[in-house]
Amino acid sequence: MSTQIRVSELYLGQARASSSVQHCMAIYDKWAPTYNHEVGNEAQSYVAPVLVAQAALKAAEDPAKCVILDAGCGTGLVGQALVTAGAKVIDGLDLSPAMLKVAKQTGIYRNLAQADLTRRIETADETYDIVTCVGTFTLGHVGPHPALRELVRIARRNGIVTVTILEEIWVSGGFKAEVERLKAESRVTVITEELIDYVKGHGDRAVLVILKRIDSA
Numbered sequence: 001m002s003t004q005i006r007v008s009e010l011y012l013g014q015a016r017a018s019s020s021v022q023h024c025m026a027i028y029d030k031w032a033p034t035y036n037h038e039v040g041n042e043a044q045s046y047v048a049p050v051l052v053a054q055a056a057l058k059a060a061e062d063p064a065k066c067v068i069l070d071a072g073c074g075t076g077l078v079g080q081a082l083v084t085a086g087a088k089v090i091d092g093l094d095l096s097p098a099m100l101k102v103a104k105q106t107g108i109y110r111n112l113a114q115a116d117l118t119r120r121i122e123t124a125d126e127t128y129d130i131v132t133c134v135g136t137f138t139l140g141h142v143g144p145h146p147a148l149r150e151l152v153r154i155a156r157r158n159g160i161v162t163v164t165i166l167e168e169i170w171v172s173g174g175f176k177a178e179v180e181r182l183k184a185e186s187r188v189t190v191i192t193e194e195l196i197d198y199v200k201g202h203g204d205r206a207v208l209v210i211l212k213r214i215d216s217a
């Protein structure tokens, strides 16, 4: 177990220090075959997927009928937690083809596609009832612009956007300010903004943000 934690910390450290989107993708492409074994084996401590899945479905109007996007889906841990919590239709997007390949093997995603969340997402306005994004708003990965606004754009009116943002970049990385802007523009209401133990026992905490889209495109 301790070796597994060291391996996952090594890859995560490299990914958080990555200098470009290409570099980040290369790290996850290498990590993909063992990600579930290392992170999944720490499932007791990597609690973010389950917390987000449960919170997102609880905030939605009719959970069993929701069409969901799992942005930055990785190998599918959030998708699996969503299914356990009652979700039926889930699409996934991720930067890394190798992570997507593992996600495909779960058999739970309707559609999976490669996408770079630092750019415009090639999805029509108001497509999803729920959008989740877990572990992807972190150092060296995806910043607030344009990603948060894009996730809101592709959520339906009254749709729910549920994301985690690493605590240390919540303010300094401009995430809090972007949430405030979306609120000031009357695009969203903020349902939840709370600190959670992201990886229990590892001191990693994240801000869990749940937004409800209130405007229409």
Ligand SMILES: C[S@@+](CC[C@H](N)C(=O)[O-])C[C@H]1O[C@@H](n2cnc3c(N)ncnc32)[C@H](O)[C@@H]1O
Residues within 6 Å of the ligand: 021, 024, 025, 028, 049, 071, 072, 073, 074, 075, 076, 077, 078, 093, 094, 095, 096, 099, 115, 116, 117, 118, 133, 134, 135, 136, 141, 142
């Ligand atoms: C820590 S993993 C989290 C994966 C999954 N959500 C989970 O909780 O297990 C971060 C994910 O973000 C993806 N990622 C990193 N940069 C990205 C980008 N620019 N666009 C889309 N996905 C990105 C990585 O490929 C990786 O799958």
